[in-house]
Amino acid sequence: IGYYDNGAASPRILVIKGQVTNLSSAGKSGIRVFASLLDNTGKVMMEETVYVGNVVSGAKLKTESRESLEKALANPLGEHLVNMDVTPGKSVPFMVLFFDAPENIDSYKLEAKDTQ
Secondary structure: OOHHHHOOOOOEEEEEEEEOOOOOOOEEEEEEEEEEEEEOOOOEEEEEEEEOOOOOOHHHHHHOOOOHHHHHHHHOOOOHHHOOOOOOOOOEEEEEEOOOOOOOOOOOEEEEEEEO
């Protein structure tokens, strides 16, 4: 799901939330989501990378600084270690924030990769 919000860090934040499911037959750790914003020609406008298992609340989004929010989404093991040894079939939530997102976004692309 993608939507716009505003907060102390930026008046226009594109928030993308979702779930990553381990479809392999082995446990995975350090799963990251690579997100790209695309214009109507498919050209990449902005890119962000986050570790799964890190989601900030709406209240924090409204009040925290950009640095604080980026730090919260950069925990390689995720909140409560949910991004460590993700078993086959298990899903883990993620959140990507694009601060000062451009207005002419046509679409976005997401790709999940593990570090192992």
